Amino acid sequence: MGYKVVVAGATGNVGREMLNILAEREFPVDEIAALASRKSLGTEVSFGDKTLKTKDIEGFDFTGWDIALFAIGSDATKKYAPIAAKQGCVVIDNSSLYRYDPEIPLVVPEVNPEAVERYKTKNIIANPNCSTAQMVVALKPLHDRAKIKRVVVSTYQSVSGAGKEGIDELWDQTKSIYNPTEEHQPKKFTKQIAFNVIPHIDVFMEDGQTKEEWKMVAETKKIVDPKIKITATCVRVPVFVGHSEAVNIEFEDFLDEDEARDILREAPGVMVVDKRENGGYVTPIECVGDYATFISRIRQDSTIENGLNLWCVSDNLRKGAALNAVQIAETLGNRCLKKG
Incomplete structure (x- = not known):
């Protein structure tokens, strides 16, 4: 017995990925509805070997539907979302609207x-935000072992993070x-x-941070540990798909790079590709279409007592958005909405 699932924003990049991943992972779907705005009404989208015609989200009755994946801004x-939730459908929202609400869980299923x-x-x-999602998958298993004190991260974020x-x-260009x-x-x-990098994602805040940088701070604290x-520093780069991050981590206890490598190899959702040779690391173009968060360049930071550096790459349309939403739906089904 499966679920009745809604995908809202089904004609956008993330919405289409949600449909693809639901089919790829064989999520137990009994019935599915693809919703979009009125201007996209009737647009055809794929769900596995099926073709769905989008329905108008305005006035859609969510009663009797189990889960709604939202990718509509x-x-x-x-x-x-409040309409769907009030009608008994659990909303998994990809926007930033509810991430910082203390009453609403912010979830990365591996974490x-x-x-x-x-x-x-x-x-x-x-x-969570796409840049946060991939980073916390790498941080959590290391935090469990040696307790993270401080993280310094520079992101290299693809243009797909800004939509079509x-x-x-x-x-x-x-x-x-x-x-x-x-x-x-x-x-x-x-x-x-084109042929440039821009150290500016989202709006500037009073303290000089951009909103994207603030999001990474607030979300990491909420998901992993507020301490x-x-x-x-978040940077937009001329890459179509795939976010990269250079992460410097300071721990309370010493963690050897070899042990860190072993921990990450066993961590859910992580793939370690870390050879100290030409090409022995993963770049954004190689992560596209993959579920994993790839970790490379793991090495000791000799400038502090208990420090490590690593390189983190993931498909932002997948782990940073659609995949994580589907994984939340899977976790919700396994823990809370069991059927059959």
């Missing part, structure tokens, strides 16, 4: 699966640079993204 989520059990407070579960407009802008008659002024990003000190 904060504004639309603010309108429709804090038990948190899904608190869904009943508002019938909503939050999916970000992908289109990189593509169009790259082509136009080789054709001087074409326009390549920035629209989605603040500066040219961890963390500072982030």
Whole structure:
């Protein structure tokens, strides 16, 4: 016996990935509905070997549906998520709207699966920011062993994190640079993204952080441990899919790099590729379409007493968004909504 599942935002990059991953992982679906805004009404999307026509989210009756995966942005989520939740459907939301609400669990199933059990407070579960999700999968098993004091992370985030407009802008600018008659002024990003890097994701805050950097701090504390000190610099890079992170970790206790490597090899959701030779590491282009968070370049930091450095790469449309949402649904089903 399976579940009645809704995917809201089914025509977007993340919504389509949600449908793909639900099918790939053979999530037990008895019935599925693909929702979109009225302007996308009737658009066809794939679910395994089936083709679904999108329905209008406006006025959709969520009564009797078990789980809704939302990928529609904060504004639309603010309108429709409470409706779905009130009608008895558990919402797993990919936007940032509910992540910092203390009554709503923020979940990465490899890290804090038990948190899904608190869904009943508002019938909503939050999916973390893409850059946070992959990092905490690597941090948690190391934290369990040696207690993390401080994290310094620099991110190298692909344009797909900014949606279809970000992908289109990189593509169009790259082509136009080789054709001087074409326009390549920035629209989605603040500066040219082709052949460039931009140290600015989301809006600036009063203390000089960007909102993306603040998110990584707040979410890591909520998911892993509020005592961890963390500072982030988030950078947009001209890569279509796949976020990368250079992570420096300071522990309370000494952790040898070899032991850290062994711990990460056994950690759920992690794949270690760490050879000290040409090409003995993973880059964003190699992680696309994969479920894993890849860890490379594990090494001691000799400038502090108990420090490690590592390189972390993951498909941001998968682990950073759609995959994590489906994993939350799986965890919810196993722990709370068992059927049959």
